[in-house]
Amino acid sequence: MSINLIPGIDSAGSALSAERVRLNVVANNIANASTTHDINGKVYRRQMVVFESVLAQQAAGSQVSGSGTAAGNQVRVREIMEDPRPSKSVYMPGHPDANEQGMVPMPNVNIAEEMVDMITASRSIEANVQVITTAKQMMQRAMEIGKR
Amino acid sequence: MAHAFRILRVDFKHPLPGMIPALFNDAQYQTLRALLDVSFARHAALAGNVANVNTPGYRRQDASPVFQQELTRAIEARDVSKLHSLVPQIGIDSSAAPARMDGSNVNLEREMVEIAKNSAQYEVSAALISKRYQMLRAAITGKT
Numbered sequence: 001m002s003i004n005l006i007p008g009i010d011s012a013g014s015a016l017s018a019e020r021v022r023l024n025v026v027a028n029n030i031a032n033a034s035t036t037h038d039i040n041g042k043v044y045r046r047q048m049v050v051f052e053s054v055l056a057q058q059a060a061g062s063q064v065s066g067s068g069t070a071a072g073n074q075v076r077v078r079e080i081m082e083d084p085r086p087s088k089s090v091y092m093p094g095h096p097d098a099n100e101q102g103m104v105p106m107p108n109v110n111i112a113e114e115m116v117d118m119i120t121a122s123r124s125i126e127a128n129v130q131v132i133t134t135a136k137q138m139m140q141r142a143m144e145i146g147k148r
Numbered sequence: 149m150a151h152a153f154r155i156l157r158v159d160f161k162h163p164l165p166g167m168i169p170a171l172f173n174d175a176q177y178q179t180l181r182a183l184l185d186v187s188f189a190r191h192a193a194l195a196g197n198v199a200n201v202n203t204p205g206y207r208r209q210d211a212s213p214v215f216q217q218e219l220t221r222a223i224e225a226r227d228v229s230k231l232h233s234l235v236p237q238i239g240i241d242s243s244a245a246p247a248r249m250d251g252s253n254v255n256l257e258r259e260m261v262e263i264a265k266n267s268a269q270y271e272v273s274a275a276l277i278s279k280r281y282q283m284l285r286a287a288i289t290g291k292t
Contacts, residue, residue: 011196015201051202053199072192073193075199124256127198131191
């Protein structure tokens with residue numbers, strides 16, 4: 001493990017990449033909100049991101065000697081799973097994906113839900129950027145110790 | 149080779165003999181140094197909390213209460229050797245507010261406020277240590 005000069009920058013950085021994955025998934029969901037025929041020939045199902053926290057020691061992949069307490073927890077995406085909620089069907093006879101009754105299964109994507117997820121992710125990114133800015137300021141102050 | 153490395157290890161409990169330790173072994177300097185260490189470790193812990201704000205089941209972390217008590221006691225008693233040997237301890241904050249629906253008890257507003265307070269404490273400690281060095285330099289050189 002390298003010496004950590006900027007406190008918490010690994011945690012905040014891991015959160016930035018995890019939230020970016022979430023933003024990508026949200027964009028994917030919104031883009032496919034009306035996709036009735038995905039690459040498997042089935043109706044598109046909403047994707048969900050599951051986060052999990054990782055101890056910094058685990059992330060480094062080895063036991064940390066010394067105190068090992070100065071490193072904060074990181075976050076990572078455990079999995080991207082399909083939303084199990086049922087999808088609704090719309091009556092559209094003549095649609096290539098319609099069944100015998102003329103019903104077409106639609107994706108279980110709710111645009112309002114996706115927008116809320118998007119805002120949560122973007123606010124979380126802002127908070128983590130603020131944490132990094134503060135950490136950089138702290139390091140700056142440490143460098144100025146002893147200066148005139 | 150083992151000996152070559154041993155030389156590099158400095159035992160801070162018994163620092164350099166002579167006059168120099170006297171300049172840095174007083175309670176004020178050691179308090180500021182300990183506060184810098186604590187702020188540094190706490191910022192990492194708080195950053196971990198902000199990073200996990202959307203992680204289900206996450207419990208927020210902070211400086212452990214036992215360590216906080218030890219630090220407060222050492223500062224009040226002006227116990228130089230205790231301040232010297234204290235290592236910041238980070239642990240799960242059991243006093244935090246009850247968990248949200250998803251089992252996480254991170255409150256983003258609270259974490260940001262704590263980060264602001266903590267970094268202010270870091271800056272104050274750093275500025276005061278800096279002042280001490282300036283005074284020392286002034287005393288040595290006679291120039292300000």
